[in-house]
Amino acid sequence: NDSMDTAAKVSELASAKGYDLVVAGVPKTIDNDLGDEEFTLIDHTPGYGSTARYWMSIISDANQENQAISTSECVCVLQAMGRSSGYIPAAARLADPDRRMPLQIYTVESGHNLESLHDHVNRQLGMTGRCIVVVSEGFDVGNIGAAHDRFGHIEYGASKQATAQVVANYLNEQGLNARGQASWQVPGVLQRSTSLCLSSVDTEEAFEVGRKAVEIATSEGSGYMATMLRNPGNSYQLYYDKVRLEKVAVSARQLPKHWLNSDGLDVTDDFIRYAMPLVGEAWVEIPLENGRPRFSRLKREFEQKKCSEYIPLLYRD
Amino acid sequence: NDSMDTAAKVSELASAKGYDLVVAGVPKTIDNDLGDEEFTLIDHTPGYGSTARYWMSIISDANQENQAISTSECVCVLQAMGRSSGYIPAAARLADPDRRMPLQIYTVESGHNLESLHDHVNRQLGMTGRCIVVVSEGFDVGNIGAAHDRFGHIEYGASKQATAQVVANYLNEQGLNARGQASWQVPGVLQRSTSLCLSSVDTEEAFEVGRKAVEIATSEGSGYMATMLRNPGNSYQLYYDKVRLEKVAVSARQLPKHWLNSDGLDVTDDFIRYAMPLVGEAWVEIPLENGRPRFSRLKREFEQKKCSEYIPLLYRD
Numbered sequence: 001n002d003s004m005d006t007a008a009k010v011s012e013l014a015s016a017k018g019y020d021l022v023v024a025g026v027p028k029t030i031d032n033d034l035g036d037e038e039f040t041l042i043d044h045t046p047g048y049g050s051t052a053r054y055w056m057s058i059i060s061d062a063n064q065e066n067q068a069i070s071t072s073e074c075v076c077v078l079q080a081m082g083r084s085s086g087y088i089p090a091a092a093r094l095a096d097p098d099r100r101m102p103l104q105i106y107t108v109e110s111g112h113n114l115e116s117l118h119d120h121v122n123r124q125l126g127m128t129g130r131c132i133v134v135v136s137e138g139f140d141v142g143n144i145g146a147a148h149d150r151f152g153h154i155e156y157g158a159s160k161q162a163t164a165q166v167v168a169n170y171l172n173e174q175g176l177n178a179r180g181q182a183s184w185q186v187p188g189v190l191q192r193s194t195s196l197c198l199s200s201v202d203t204e205e206a207f208e209v210g211r212k213a214v215e216i217a218t219s220e221g222s223g224y225m226a227t228m229l230r231n232p233g234n235s236y237q238l239y240y241d242k243v244r245l246e247k248v249a250v251s252a253r254q255l256p257k258h259w260l261n262s263d264g265l266d267v268t269d270d271f272i273r274y275a276m277p278l279v280g281e282a283w284v285e286i287p288l289e290n291g292r293p294r295f296s297r298l299k300r301e302f303e304q305k306k307c308s309e310y311i312p313l314l315y316r317d
Numbered sequence: 318n319d320s321m322d323t324a325a326k327v328s329e330l331a332s333a334k335g336y337d338l339v340v341a342g343v344p345k346t347i348d349n350d351l352g353d354e355e356f357t358l359i360d361h362t363p364g365y366g367s368t369a370r371y372w373m374s375i376i377s378d379a380n381q382e383n384q385a386i387s388t389s390e391c392v393c394v395l396q397a398m399g400r401s402s403g404y405i406p407a408a409a410r411l412a413d414p415d416r417r418m419p420l421q422i423y424t425v426e427s428g429h430n431l432e433s434l435h436d437h438v439n440r441q442l443g444m445t446g447r448c449i450v451v452v453s454e455g456f457d458v459g460n461i462g463a464a465h466d467r468f469g470h471i472e473y474g475a476s477k478q479a480t481a482q483v484v485a486n487y488l489n490e491q492g493l494n495a496r497g498q499a500s501w502q503v504p505g506v507l508q509r510s511t512s513l514c515l516s517s518v519d520t521e522e523a524f525e526v527g528r529k530a531v532e533i534a535t536s537e538g539s540g541y542m543a544t545m546l547r548n549p550g551n552s553y554q555l556y557y558d559k560v561r562l563e564k565v566a567v568s569a570r571q572l573p574k575h576w577l578n579s580d581g582l583d584v585t586d587d588f589i590r591y592a593m594p595l596v597g598e599a600w601v602e603i604p605l606e607n608g609r610p611r612f613s614r615l616k617r618e619f620e621q622k623k624c625s626e627y628i629p630l631l632y633r634d
Binding site for chain 1: 370373374375377378379381382383386389390393411412464466467472474475477478479482485486489498499500501502503504505506507509510511512513514593596597598599600603605607608609610612
């Protein structure tokens, strides 16, 4: 995790140089890939619950659409974020916990490839004449002309090709076992920005974990990340705690193996029990102004710059 | 318009053969490209208001997102449906009628190409460091490996490449006048299926125009389409009427020229006055069941087939 890794390094450096600086981390990633697969460092990350709700919502809708249009578009391919971790595509299952839809989920962890995907989609088409395919942006489809961010990680949203595109083209070229074609959609930034799909649970927890980070910084000193952990038991209860930054800095979790079902096309009920409480129940209230969402409008006032221009050490003459 | 064209042909054939069949058309397309550019045949088509609301909503959200992420993704490219007609991308303007966002809209009608788009985006980046680009799927970017539907029209959702993709790749390759990259999103079917963005106005009108079609079929005979027309004046008032199917069958409208502003990157206030009443005010109520949208569940019962298999005339021995 880049942010926590950076925070850990800054904290260590400040401490080594005797510089009086308190660094506290606040977790945040829709990918939910921070921490360990046993969920002892953090249960889930703020942002994930809302993105999961987005997927629950759009898959419910896309299934209605696909029912109506399937004779001309029998396969609907949708690309989910999450890089090499399958928590986001897995959330599509929340739209259909009783497994009534012809839904297949291709995570990075699934072990599938284009060929086996094609076989499984055609098998589904043979049964239902239509199929909804959710594919992770990191699902291996060969060279997509990857772009990179400043941390050196792949930035799928700016890459030359999209994974869903390669999947749909492959399906259309190899042939489909039903009337119609495969269409492809890349919601991209919409899955992390759609205010209508904010989870009320996520919204509250994000605020609380930020508050906790301030508490930790004030009372415990430098080098911690505020974290959220789940009490054991069937009812969803969260508590806030702290964890050393170094511990989360190096961690990057995927879906636990036992949350994938045997054919690799679905997640298990254990995943549903884990993720369902995070998406909340009712829709959040979005204040409207002439029918449009009313966001806070910040007046940006900048202090006059006081230091001379900063030049990194290695770039100085 | 394929459906109305087919309806007109069926009506004519039935009449010519003396077959007692009443054909009535019900308009429906999110593209709003049915009718004439003077809006005398139909003011707008059912479906358009909800898709327009989708664009109003996601551009409001995407602008918030882009403000936060612009140092790594300075350009957010979003692809709108609508084939060769710009009503859908134009609806992005409804998110920002006061023109505060760095928003550029590239319709088919705009007369722009990749090169001029690149120039205009860089000019915007020079001023604001970020830019939101809405591009029509039919905007000319060269060969996208177009797929076709059974009417022979381009089916952009199943084509090998997406217009937004070509635009973003071009921008990233030619160079951007700000820090960060261009990312691209293709909402595809989500812009016509997102139930949260249903317009209450559209929902009601769609029902009423269907009712009108039944009335016409019962009392006026074959060969009409039910239509919706707007009373003159500043307050939005619609009335329902009929129009001969042949008249709408051949029509395919674009944005009127005078609704595009002089640099071709925006629509005028006349468009806003036209489209704003169609998106409705409050959000519609989506009934929930365990946090998920609850759609009607139809029990599909089919009658036993009574006729022998139908073989089209030209395929008979």
